[in-house]
Amino acid sequence: MCDICGCQLHEHHHHDPKVVEVNRSLLEANQKQAEANRHYIEHMGAVAINLISSPGSGKTTLLERTIDELKESCGIGVIEGDIETERDADRIRAKGVPAVQLTTGGACHLDAPMVHGGLHVLEHLAKGRRLDLIFIENVGNLVCPATFDLGEHQRVVLLSSPEGSDKPAKYPATFKSADLVLITKSDLLPHFDFSVEEATSQVHLLKPELEIITLSATTGDGFLRWLTYLRRLLAQRLPHAH
Amino acid sequence: MHELSLAHNLIEQILALAAEHQARKVNRVVVTLGPFSGVVRDSFEFGFNILKREQEPVQDALLELLAPDPQYICFDCDKTVSIPLTRQNDRLELASCSLETKKCPWCGSNRLSPNGGTELILNQLEME
Numbered sequence: 502m503c504d505i506c507g508c509q510l511h512e513h514h515h516h517d518p519k520v521v522e523v524n525r526s527l528l529e530a531n532q533k534q535a536e537a538n539r540h541y542i543e544h545m546g547a548v549a550i551n552l553i554s555s556p557g558s559g560k561t562t563l564l565e566r567t568i569d570e571l572k573e574s575c576g577i578g579v580i581e582g583d584i585e586t587e588r589d590a591d592r593i594r595a596k597g598v599p600a601v602q603l604t605t606g607g608a609c610h611l612d613a614p615m616v617h618g619g620l621h622v623l624e625h626l627a628k629g630r631r632l633d634l635i636f637i638e639n640v641g642n643l644v645c646p647a648t649f650d651l652g653e654h655q656r657v658v659l660l661s662s663p664e665g666s667d668k669p670a671k672y673p674a675t676f677k678s679a680d681l682v683l684i685t686k687s688d689l690l691p692h693f694d695f696s697v698e699e700a701t702s703q704v705h706l707l708k709p710e711l712e713i714i715t716l717s718a719t720t721g722d723g724f725l726r727w728l729t730y731l732r733r734l735l736a737q738r739l740p741h742a743h
Numbered sequence: 744m745h746e747l748s749l750a751h752n753l754i755e756q757i758l759a760l761a762a763e764h765q766a767r768k769v770n771r772v773v774v775t776l777g778p779f780s781g782v783v784r785d786s787f788e789f790g791f792n793i794l795k796r797e798q799e800p801v802q803d804a805l806l807e808l809l810a811p812d813p814q815y816i817c818f819d820c821d822k823t824v825s826i827p828l829t830r831q832n833d834r835l836e837l838a839s840c841s842l843e844t845k846k847c848p849w850c851g852s853n854r855l856s857p858n859g860g861t862e863l864i865l866n867q868l869e870m871e
Contacts, residue, residue: 517871518770518869518870518871519764519766519869519870519871520867520868520869521760521764521867521868521869521870522866522867523760523865523866523867523868524864524865524866524867525756525864525865526862526863526864526865527749527752527753527756527774527863527864527865528749528752528863529756530752530755530756531752608745608748609744609745610744610745610748612748642744644744644745644781645744645745645781647781648745648749648780648781648782648863649745673779673857674779674780674781674861675781677779677857706818706854706855706856707856707857709818709856
């Protein structure tokens with residue numbers, strides 16, 4: 502029955518369908534939260550880096566060595582994203598810096614609302630100590646995290662030598678969204694047929710001029726360039742925060 | 744894999760708009776998935792059609808997906824080229840938009856760089 506005119510015809514409708522032009526991004530809600538996160542991070546006086554890569558490409562190992570090298574000179578905080586376990590956060594805590602573990606319980610990526618919660622916990626764990634550098638280690642996945650802005654200032658994509666130099670061609674969206682690419686586990690290059698030249702030309706096809714650093718967190722080879730990149734970021738922070 | 748969360752976001756967005764326009768029922772939803780958005784069309788559609796069952800206003804909503812042709816910039820001749828997806832391989836090509844197999848129709852170079860195409864847009868709703 503039509504509840505406008507009360508007539509009994511089942512198919513009868515008195516109201517015409519109306520068409521509404523929306524033209525808004527599906528990521529609108531995430532984007533809003535990401536902007537708020539960025540503002541919050543800047544208010545803390547920090548700069549945030551979103552680390553994206555496949556599982557096992559060395560994100561946590563990179564962080565461990567980075568913390569060893571920088572923790573005397575700046576306040577570091579880490580948000581770890583994983584599907585399960587606190588293992589990565591425990592590795593970071595062992596280095597004496599605050600770490601929040603976000604377990605997504607199956608979700609393949611972090612999103613801005615999750616990171617928002619993580620930032621509050623991180624600030625609490627820092628107990629008044631200043632945070633200069635916040636690393637957000639995304640869920641190991643070279644596909645899904647690319648779509649979601651977390652409120653980071655820089656997005657760093659890792660590619661380890663055992664994975665093969667064809668990965669930028671296979672996962673263009675992720676590499677195109679990067680601000681820096683790290684080719685990790687360079688100490689293993691002699692044992693795999695990874696071509697730094699191929700990876701570089703594939704990345705530059707997606708984004709010409711993108712900075713690429715080849716390094717090993719085990720031997721420290723190339724690490725200085727990475728630390729220089731981080732120090733440059735820290736120096737470029739918004740002046741009002743200090 | 745993230746298609747399900749995107750479909751979930753879409754449904755929330757639709758429900759909010761339906762409430763705003765005092766509509767009881769959404770008939771049709773038009774969405775653009777950019778060719779380089781990293782979203783697999785079939786998975787997105789599958790996710791939407793599962794999730795819509797739980798929400799009365801969108802239960803019968805029909806999802807219409809627009810897939811614009813991917814655009815590239817040729818690094819050798821500098822032209823912007825549009826290379827339509829071949830119908831047969833739609834699914835595979837949309838998932839990867841493989842660069843290696845594509846050639847510039849002007850100069851034959853395979854140095855084609857994806858241009859734009861990362862958009863995910865809710866274009867239009869038909870409600871009553």
